[in-house]
Amino acid sequence: MKLQIINGPNLNLLGKREKSIYGDLSFEPFFDSLRDQFPQIQLEYFQNNSEGAIIDKIHEIGYEYDGIIINAGAYTHTSLAIADAIAAVTTPVVEVHISNVHAREAYRHHSFLAKNCVGVIAGFGLNSYKLAIESFIPEGTQ
Ligand code: DQA
Numbered sequence: 001m002k003l004q005i006i007n008g009p010n011l012n013l014l015g016k017r018e019k020s021i022y023g024d025l026s027f028e029p030f031f032d033s034l035r036d037q038f039p040q041i042q043l044e045y046f047q048n049n050s051e052g053a054i055i056d057k058i059h060e061i062g063y064e065y066d067g068i069i070i071n072a073g074a075y076t077h078t079s080l081a082i083a084d085a086i087a088a089v090t091t092p093v094v095e096v097h098i099s100n101v102h103a104r105e106a107y108r109h110h111s112f113l114a115k116n117c118v119g120v121i122a123g124f125g126l127n128s129y130k131l132a133i134e135s136f137i138p139e140g141t142q
Contacts, residue, residue: 001040002065003136004091005031005129007047008054008073014098014126021099023125030126038133051075055085062089067136069129071096076111086116094132097122 007027010017015026031045044065046057054072062068068091075082076095086093093116100123101108114120119135121128 001067001136002042003044003067003069003133004057004061004065005043005045006054006057006068006070006072007045008071008075009049010073011071012047012049023098025126027126030129034130034133037130041133041137043133051079051081054082058082058085058089058093062086062091065091067091068093069096069132070094070113070117071098071129072113076101076113077108078112080112083112083116086113092118092136094118094135095120095122096128096132098125098128099123 011027014022015024027045027047035043048054048057054075058068062085070086070093072079072082072095076097095111095113095117102122111120121131121135124131
């Protein structure tokens with residue numbers, strides 16, 4: 001199984017950025033630990049701060065991979081273009097957030113992407129990504 005994690009803007013600053021909300025671990029070592037935990041899955045990671053680059057990545061792998069796990073950061077709340085890219089591809093997409101966006105400012109409560117995703121996981125810290133990976137593993141095969 002091939003899964004692609006896509007992180008959007010400012011998520012390259014995990015470990016440095018607003019640690020009380022996003023924790024003090026950067027994504028790369030966490031990603032390495034995910035690879036160790038799921039050796040049966042071909043897990044890829046892409047981060048970019050630009051909307052167009054995220055859309056290009058969705059187009060590139062969205063007819064080939066078995067799943068996309070996307071944390072689009074603030075684009076979640078603003079980007080009809082990323083929502084359209086998710087709708088355009090055949091690969092199922094799970095939206096994730098590190099923080100519980102529903103317990104935060106009202107402008108973080110709406111997601112343009114969620115309607116085109118198979119599900120949304122928010123509020124479990126970096127563990128949200130692990131839960132998203134598990135959502136792609138067929139029952140009884142873990
Ligand atoms: C976030 C929540 C967004 O509202 C915010 O803009 C982010 C990170 C999260 O993972 O909790 O950049 O997607």
